[in-house]
Amino acid sequence: MSHQLPDVQASRPDVTVGLSQVGVTGVDKLVKLDRGEKRPLVLMAEFEVFVDLPSGRKGIDMSRNMQVIDETLEAAVSEPAYRVEDMCGDAAERLLEKHEYTSTAEVRMTADFVVREDTPASELPTQSTITIVASATATGEGTREEIGAEVVGMTVCPCxxxxxxxxxxxxxxxxxxxxxxxxxxxxxxxxPGHSQRGHATLTVTTDGSPDVDLMDLAEIARDSMSARIYNLAKRPDEDHMTYHAHANAKFVEDCVRSMAEQVVDDLDHLGDDAVVRMKQSNDESIHQHNAHAEREVTLEQLRAELNGDEL
Missing domain, CATH: 1.10.287 (Helix Hairpins)
Structure with a gap:
């Protein structure tokens, strides 16, 4: 004899308080990005998926969230997908459609991406890793998407x-x-000055898909610190990195401001309503604590500040 399972999630909670983000984290998926005639890129990505929850509902449909993510990512693998932020936007919009009680759906993604390059002095081939950061938030008014990167570099303390x-x-x-x-x-x-390994994060968020190239953002972030670093380093490369880092000493605040200046110069095609997130965290070498600075701002505000204007 069959019986219908109770929908506990739809019942009324004992404490009627709404929640802004409920969902799942740590979801690992393979993502394939189409590059036309080139071989596709395959990424091992980690996802976080959230919806908002009204005060009168006890829980979300967790299995439904996982089903939507699986469906979306499988579609991204089997059909041409060019931008990870668009894939996040697609998933967020599907979540919004499938959850009649939600007003906001959010999908976040991170994935390591290997960049091939040459060392700065000996010009030997090597690889560096950047972390792709992408997200999307879907509401009844539309979808905003974010794309950017977290990179590692070196800083030297001017003090x-x-x-x-x-x-x-x-x-x-x-x-x-x-x-x-x-x-x-x-x-x-x-x-000499004490040096740190720096972690720079730069992302851009716009309505729809940001009109920016991921690698352009990664380049800006890498150039915002005292010097780039490389996994392979012969002695001439070590000398190059050490010299250039000490010739370009920067506080953690300087790194964020350098990102801001480069963003305004290099991304002048973006509209004023684009939101830029800039973050710098330095692993201190002579302290047990770390240094941190960040800014999230519209391009309109950032342009005004760099021009010396007041909005």
């Missing part, structure tokens, strides 16, 4: 470098080196 330069100046002065020679030497040979 500790300044102290080292001051000490070098005093030592050379005691050795009767003239002031002009001291300054010329310090200009040519950057002094």
């Amino acid at each position: 500790s470098q300044g102290m080292s330069a001051s000490r070098a100046r005093e030592v050379m002065s005691d050795l009767d080196v003239d002031d002009d020679t001291i300054e010329a030497f310090l200009e040519a040979v950057p002094q």
Whole structure:
């Protein structure tokens, strides 16, 4: 004898409080991106999927969320898909359609992507890894999509470098080196400062699909720090990275501001309503804590600030 299983999720909760995000995290899927005549890119991606929950409903349909994600990602594998942010948008819109009680659906994705490049001095082939960051939020008013990257680089602290330069100046002065020679030497040979491994994140969010190239955002983020780093490094490459990092010492705040300046210069085709998220976190080498700075801002506001205008 068959019986109908109770729909516990649809029952009224004991505490009638709505929730802004309910869903699943840590969903691993293979994603294939079509590149025309080139071989497709296959990514191992991790997804987070959320919908909002009204106060009168006890829970979401968890199995339905998983079914929608599976359906969408399987479609992305079997049909041409060119942008991961569009795939997230498709999934978010499907979620919204299949959950009659929700007003917002959100899909987030991260995936490691390998970039082939040459080392800066010895010009040997090597690989670097960036993390693709994509998301989409679907509502009754439309879908906003986000695309960007998290990259790793190197920074050098200007404060500790300044102290080292001051000490070098005093030592050379005691050795009767003239002031002009001291300054010329310090200009040519950057002094030591404590270094950090930096993690830069840059994303752009717009209505629909952002008109930006993922690798352009990754390049901006990598160039915002004191120097790029490489997995393979012969001694000339190590010297190159160390010298350039110390010749371009930056606080964590400087890295975010460098991203902001490059975004305004390089992404001038984007509309004022595009939202830019810029984040820098540095793993300190002489402290147990880390340094962090970030900004989320519309391009309209960012352009105004860099132009010295007030909105």
